[in-house]
Amino acid sequence: MKRIACSLALLVAVGGAAFAQATTAFAGKPAVVTAAGQSADFEMIKVLLTRAKIPFEADSLLAASALSASQKTLVLVAGASTKGLGAAGISAEAETARLEALIKRAKELKMSVITVHVGGGARRGPLSDGLIAICMAASDYAIIVEDGDKDQFFTKLAAESRIALTKVERISAVGAPLAAAFK
Amino acid sequence: MSRFTRAALSAVAALAIAAMPAAAQDPHGRYTINHDYRPSASLARVGWLSDYYPGLLGTPGDTKVYYFEGSRPGGTLFIAGGTHANEIAGVMAAVLILETVRVDAGRVIVVPNMNNSGAGHQDVEPGMPAYTTRGPSWIRLDTPSGTRFFKYGSRCTNLAHQGAPDPEGGYVHPDSREAPLPAWEARNLNRAYPGRTDAGLTQKIAYAVMRLLEAEKVDVAFDYHEADVGGRLANMMVAHPKNIALAAAAVMDVELDYGIPMKLEPSNLAFRGLSHREWGAGSGAFAFLTESPNPAMSSDAEDSVDVVWNPAAPLASRVGLHVACTAAVIAEYNAAYPERAILVSGVPAYDELVERGVGAFLK
Numbered sequence: 274m275k276r277i278a279c280s281l282a283l284l285v286a287v288g289g290a291a292f293a294q295a296t297t298a299f300a301g302k303p304a305v306v307t308a309a310g311q312s313a314d315f316e317m318i319k320v321l322l323t324r325a326k327i328p329f330e331a332d333s334l335l336a337a338s339a340l341s342a343s344q345k346t347l348v349l350v351a352g353a354s355t356k357g358l359g360a361a362g363i364s365a366e367a368e369t370a371r372l373e374a375l376i377k378r379a380k381e382l383k384m385s386v387i388t389v390h391v392g393g394g395a396r397r398g399p400l401s402d403g404l405i406a407i408c409m410a411a412s413d414y415a416i417i418v419e420d421g422d423k424d425q426f427f428t429k430l431a432a433e434s435r436i437a438l439t440k441v442e443r444i445s446a447v448g449a450p451l452a453a454a455f456k
Numbered sequence: 457m458s459r460f461t462r463a464a465l466s467a468v469a470a471l472a473i474a475a476m477p478a479a480a481q482d483p484h485g486r487y488t489i490n491h492d493y494r495p496s497a498s499l500a501r502v503g504w505l506s507d508y509y510p511g512l513l514g515t516p517g518d519t520k521v522y523y524f525e526g527s528r529p530g531g532t533l534f535i536a537g538g539t540h541a542n543e544i545a546g547v548m549a550a551v552l553i554l555e556t557v558r559v560d561a562g563r564v565i566v567v568p569n570m571n572n573s574g575a576g577h578q579d580v581e582p583g584m585p586a587y588t589t590r591g592p593s594w595i596r597l598d599t600p601s602g603t604r605f606f607k608y609g610s611r612c613t614n615l616a617h618q619g620a621p622d623p624e625g626g627y628v629h630p631d632s633r634e635a636p637l638p639a640w641e642a643r644n645l646n647r648a649y650p651g652r653t654d655a656g657l658t659q660k661i662a663y664a665v666m667r668l669l670e671a672e673k674v675d676v677a678f679d680y681h682e683a684d685v686g687g688r689l690a691n692m693m694v695a696h697p698k699n700i701a702l703a704a705a706a707v708m709d710v711e712l713d714y715g716i717p718m719k720l721e722p723s724n725l726a727f728r729g730l731s732h733r734e735w736g737a738g739s740g741a742f743a744f745l746t747e748s749p750n751p752a753m754s755s756d757a758e759d760s761v762d763v764v765w766n767p768a769a770p771l772a773s774r775v776g777l778h779v780a781c782t783a784a785v786i787a788e789y790n791a792a793y794p795e796r797a798i799l800v801s802g803v804p805a806y807d808e809l810v811e812r813g814v815g816a817f818l819k
Binding site for chain 1: 688697700701703704705707708711712715717719720721722723724725726
């Protein structure tokens, strides 16, 4: 249902309006945030949610078993960092498995899912792209810094998943559409 | 040419040479470069890094430490420039703070030439990449008091000062499980922390810095660096994981306030020897490293590259990046820890620097 609602916004967002945002506040509170790829971009999104006064919990290594029915929206901060994966002591394969299990559980709990990608072109590449594809396929909405979509990678994934995609110029501009997505 | 003309030219040349800072030994046997720095009125005293480890006394690794104090108690901010002496915006950001800062509460400790041995040479060595030494010997800036010169050096400690040959088979940090780095990295201060007293000069400098952080109970510590223009590291803040949240908020603020797009990375705890990683783990300080883009460090740079006015990355914007990041972190730190706030003013903001240049704000 949420996907249908968001697909209306998709027509605006993907249809060339680079700075469009979801027209309907669809995401419930509180949110739970995790890092899909263990990049420090996760910390940026925590700052933005805090400043937007969106109640949330955050765990970069959030396990599917830790999700609960009281959490209404899963925010996936997509983009891989080999440094981050190494520091977290998790392999790329294990991170992918964690992400897939997390999404599966979020769907069982009927949570909304939002993908956020703020690392731009620097946070792209085979490892990042694989995780991004998993996130985008499961999301109801995505917000990205436009530099990361020079090759239309996100645009194509959003179209395939029929979800709204909002592109912004810089990281600090992610806060407004992200906050607007929460009802 | 007349005798008068020759005499006049000689006098001019002599004056020009006299105006250039030079290497010298002080009465205590400290062999160092006479950097031309003119501290602000908040200066409380000038000390030496060897005050924290006497084994540095009289060596080319000793360097001046400037202490600025406010009238009210507060936390302590530590600024390191010149860890890599070829990364001139890091040096100049430290110098700018040194010459302009007013401290109202707490303390600011500035070391503009963290590796003073590196500041004194640009020796091209076999196997070392060109970017480690490429650049002028000095930069000159026009200031309200006239033209001033600032030393541009090398990424590494002078081999003649290290007191030990570069290790055969490459450099491995004593606590690292990583593959060996190139042998010259043994003289890279930012691979040497937390340092040792039974190794080369670089390791001794690192040891002294750790003792300084500990003895002065530093709360927030910055290490200013530069990287190649457009490279992965340029426009980046690296933070120890314990203070990554402060860094994230600051990076956001810098982008909002000045439009500077900064990347953020946490220290890789497995990669030993870097300042942010070891300062954060081995002291009470919140540890940060900032990277600005230096045109001389790009792989395609020419030896004659302009490192001051280069439109690709003028010195003023690079110095402004370090200053803006520091100010943003301090603002976030003060909000989180008001009981140990560090209240400073007087340092020009990013947009002022970009508009008027660094020299306009120096003495």
